[in-house]
Amino acid sequence: xxxxxxxxxxxxxxxxxxxxxxxxxxxxxxxxxxxxxxxxxxxxxxxxxxxxxxxxxxxxxxxxxxxxxxxxxxxxxxxxxxxxxxxxxxxxxxxxxxxxxxxxxxxxxxxxxxxxxxxxxxxxxxxxxxxxxxxxxxxxxxxxxxxxxxxxxxxxxxxxxxxxxxxxxxxxxxxxxxxxxxxxxxxxxxxxxxxxxxxxxxxxxxxxxxxxxxxxxxxxxxxxxxxxxxxxxxxxxxxxxxxxxxxxxxxxxxxxxxxxxxxx
Numbered sequence: 001x002x003x004x005x006x007x008x009x010x011x012x013x014x015x016x017x018x019x020x021x022x023x024x025x026x027x028x029x030x031x032x033x034x035x036x037x038x039x040x041x042x043x044x045x046x047x048x049x050x051x052x053x054x055x056x057x058x059x060x061x062x063x064x065x066x067x068x069x070x071x072x073x074x075x076x077x078x079x080x081x082x083x084x085x086x087x088x089x090x091x092x093x094x095x096x097x098x099x100x101x102x103x104x105x106x107x108x109x110x111x112x113x114x115x116x117x118x119x120x121x122x123x124x125x126x127x128x129x130x131x132x133x134x135x136x137x138x139x140x141x142x143x144x145x146x147x148x149x150x151x152x153x154x155x156x157x158x159x160x161x162x163x164x165x166x167x168x169x170x171x172x173x174x175x176x177x178x179x180x181x182x183x184x185x186x187x188x189x190x191x192x193x194x195x196x197x198x199x200x201x202x203x204x205x206x207x208x209x210x211x212x213x214x215x216x217x218x219x220x221x222x223x224x225x226x227x228x229x230x231x232x233x234x235x236x237x238x239x240x241x242x243x244x245x246x247x248x249x250x251x252x253x254x255x256x257x258x259x260x261x262x263x264x
Contacts, residue, residue: 001024007113008022008111008113010022010108012102014103014106019101021099023095023097024097024113025125030115030121031090031094031116031118032094032095033114034089034111034114035089036110037111039082039083039084040107041081041104050077051097051098053074053075054123055125060199062095064201069142070092090116093118093121093123093125094124121144123144123147124147125148132157132246133146133245134243135232135234136243137238139238139240141238143235147199147230147231148231150230151230151250151251153224153249153250155249156214157247158214159214159244161210161240161243162182162211163212163213163240178211178212178214180208187211188239189236190209191209191233191234192235193209194207195225196227197262199229204227206225206226206227224255226262232248
């Protein structure tokens with residue numbers, strides 16, 4: 001796993017039979033930029049290098065197709081031959097991935113990885129199992145997911161999701177009106193809390209929803225997410241300026257009861 005700027009290389013010893021992967025991850029407000037300085041991968045014997053705008057693990061993708069602006073054909077690019085890719089490869093979020101299969105001895109690649117500032121982050125994989133974060137839609141029609149590859153306890157500190165964008169800040173904070181299962185109520189804007197055993201939020205079985213406005217940290221706004229992967233997802237229609245501030249901490253074994261145990 002790579003999280004620092006620098007040059008990285010691989011040279012095949014001829015023993016590789018499967019596909020290897022290089023995972024790159026930056027801070028939540030960063031993008032990944034890749035430039036190849038050397039490239040020599042024969043197209044024969046299924047030799048190739050693939051760039052993925054996102055991560056793949058166990059056959060599941062992050063961000064999911066529902067949350068990414070590009071289709072999979074544009075997110076997944078394949079290269080082989082002696083001519084290095086001419087363009088810079090830039091991710092849409094703080095993670096990207098290189099997959100490669102190089103069966104020919106002595107062949108390989110050298111790349112330079114840089115982590116660029118992203119002024120309006122949306123989809124994010126957390127680097128640490130504990131911390132705090134704020135998801136915003138910046139007034140856009142967009143779905144944004146914050147993924148933690150651990151079971152987590154999420155505590156909502158403040159949120160305004162589906163509140164009138166014409167309401168003043170003070171009046172919004174005084175509403176203190178939170179609803180659950182918002183989609184069933186006909187709401188188009190809501191926060192989802194999801195958990196499952198893979199990266200793709202759309203395939204996670206547990207789903208709890210909240211919408212409305214609150215600015216009072218409370219134990220009543222704690223959501224345990226007990227499976228191996230946890231996601232806070234903000235669904236936005238573009239009609240409102242939505243945000244949700246939350247803390248997340250890795251769920252400990254003693255915090256898991258028969259009522260909240262992962263049963264997917």
